[in-house]
Amino acid sequence: MFSTPAQVLRQREGALAETPFALLLHALSVEERTCTLELKVRQREKRITFEDGAPVASSSNLLHETLGKFLVDKGKLSETDYQKTLAESVSTEVPLGGLVVQKGLISPFDLYKQMQANMAMTLLDCFRWTDARYRLIADIEPPDTSVRMNTAQLILTGITNVMPFDEVATHFTFTDDRRFAQVPDIEGPKLSAKDARLFQALRFRPTFPELMQRSGMDTDSTLRRLYAFCLLGLADFVEEVDARRPASAGPVAVPFMPPGPALTPLPGTLETVEARPTGIPFSDEDEAVKNELLSVFLSHRSQDPFDLLGVPENVQPVALRKAFLALADKFSPLRFHSADLKEKAEGLLTAYARAYGALTEVEQAALWRKRRQAAREKKVNTGRPSTAEQFRIRTDLLDASTQFDEAMKRLKAENFAGAFEYFEYACDIDPKPLYRAHRAWARYLMKPESHGKLALQELQDVLKQEPGCEEGWFFLGEVSRGEGQWAQAEDAYRKAFKINPKNRQYVDLVQETMKRVKR
Known part of the structure; x- marks a missing residue:
């Protein structure tokens, strides 16, 4: 595949x-x-x-x-x-x-x-x-x-929510008669209720149309999730799944996964819910300990063995050993219960052990002392760029709001082509619904006679993602009116008014379009 x-x-x-x-x-x-x-x-x-x-x-x-x-x-x-x-x-x-x-x-x-x-x-x-x-x-x-x-x-999150649908359809092709199935014994990501519902429907080895029917999802949602499951190895064509099983194997046992409440998992977080043993003084609930663990964990990779263990360059073996044991005990993985904190404590313990091992070897310790001395000399001999120069580099970062502000100036001056160009820049940098709505509006104003349908489609896509975008509904109303779609224009103005009832302009627009609809 x-x-x-x-x-x-x-x-x-x-x-x-x-x-x-x-x-x-x-x-x-x-x-x-x-x-x-x-x-x-x-x-x-x-x-x-x-x-x-x-x-x-x-x-x-x-x-x-x-x-x-x-x-x-x-x-x-x-x-x-x-x-x-x-x-x-x-x-x-x-x-x-x-x-x-x-x-x-x-x-x-x-x-x-x-x-x-x-x-x-x-x-x-x-x-x-x-x-x-x-x-x-x-x-x-x-x-x-x-x-x-x-x-x-x-x-899973990127394919489901961000990747353009055209790209999904281009890179994931099959005929409607092909059947899909779950691949057993594959560990995957956490699933939201919607994802789990579609994954469970794969137990019935459906075709794509059958999968949509069983999951109750539209083509877009179904294809995205199926693409992600297949890429992650959680699903495949039925014949591929069967070919991987030994000839003597019986029916595939599929564990039941209840949908539960809707979740929006954040990539990178690993949270498990399990029975908590009693009688052990875990530190998970101690905010001070938890914050200290995270503070040390965040900075430990940037520290050399001396800084990591908090010892001077001339540290003696006994003092070095005491420093290592104190830190190993302070952030011992045994002190934490949750998988997330335990994992970080284990990472620190590994780093402490490596640092201790490096400083107990004479040659390694001497090498680290030379590196520290070289770093000190470099800092003294090499002039650092001025604050102004460093800020100049910072300001070279691409800022969507700056592009958007410039586009708005051009839009106000009725330079529609120039406005579209800068709205395009803003959307390139940060595709916020507000920026995309204005880009569609500027596109329409450039050539109303030829860009109407495209602008309508773009605005509808924006409002599907962000129904609370007032400007999007107003622009949809204006473009719909220009295209002679008066009922759609009336509905869009009403929704813009619902979001911002203080703008009485919407009332006049609704009344005007109502008259057109009745004709």
């Missing part, structure tokens, strides 16, 4: 139009590759770092995807605090995330969750970069942070 992971990764570069981002993610995960994936399309760029097949870091030249702007957008940081912290981060070379924790602006636990969500947003956005070029780079610099994503969850 799909190329094997080894075949996908045989080429070091290519186009996402031919090798979709989801297929690349899956191949890197299965092959457990450690590398950097570089994506470029027009003026946009992203770099994603993988360790053993899992995304662990990402960067882009899109302003809204930087951690600071993301925290502002999520209401976790004020714009004033962001600007002050950013200036301090530039001048001191301390990461912004570390500074906001130091200043008490956000807890380490919350910061980790927001970093995880920020990275998920950055990676999910790649599913719409269907015209991008990609390149795999073998040499990587280990990331400073310790965020790690769940690739399977990322693929």
Whole structure:
């Protein structure tokens, strides 16, 4: 059905139009590759770092995807605090995330969750970069942070919610008489109620039309989920599933998965619900301990063995051993119950053990001392770029709101082609419903006689995603009226008025279109 992971990764570069981002993610995960994936399309760029097949870091030249702007957008940081912290981060070379924790602006636990969500947003956005070029780079610099994503969850969410439907239909083709089935004994991502309902329908080995009927979903929703399940190896054509089973095997036992309440799992989170043993003093409920664990976990990758264990360069064996044992006990995995916290404690314990092992070996300890001395000399001898220069680089980040503001100026001046161009830039950077609605409106105003149907389709797509977009309903009403679809125009104006009843213009528009409908 799909190329094997080894075949996908045989080429070091290519186009996402031919090798979709989801297929690349899956191949890197299965092959457990450690590398950097570089994506470029027009003026946009992203770099994603993988360790053993899992995304662990990402960067882009899109302003809204930087951690600071993301925290502002999520209401976790004020714009004033962001600007002050950013200036301090530039001048001191301390990461912004570390500074906001130091200043008490956000807890380490919350910061980790927001970093995880920020990275998920950055990676999910790649599913719409269907015209991008990609390149795999073998040499990587280990990331400073310790965020790690769940690739399977990322693929399911990206295909289901972000990847353009045309791309899904292009890369996932079959005839209506082909039957699909669950692949037994494959561990997959967490499923929402909707996903689980479709997955359970695969027990009956249906054709695609039968799968839609059993799941109660439309073509779009069914095809997206089936594509994701097949790519992840959870489903396949019936004949392929049967060919994998031994000839003597009996019927496939399929575990029952109750749908339960609707879920929107975040890629990268691993939460399990299990019976909690009694009599053990777990630290999960202690906010101070939990935040300290996350604070240390977030920064441990950027520290050398001396800093990690908190010992001086001339540390003696007894003191080194005491430092290691104290830290190993303080964040012992046995002190935590939840899988998420236990996993982080285990990661720290491994890092402490490696650091201790390095410093107990004379040659390794001497090497680390030389590295520290070289770093100190480099810092003294190499002039750091001025604050102004570093801020200049920051302002080169692509900012969707700046493009949108310029587009609005051109729209007001009735420069519709120029407005469309800048709305297009804004949508390229950040495809918010508001930006997409204005892009459709500018497209219509450029050539009302030929762009009407396309603008209507674009506006309907926007409103399907964001029914609360007032401007979208107003533009839909205006374009519908221009196309002579008066009933649709009346309905759109009514919905715009419902969202903003203070705008009396909608009342006049509704009355006008009602008269047209009655004629």
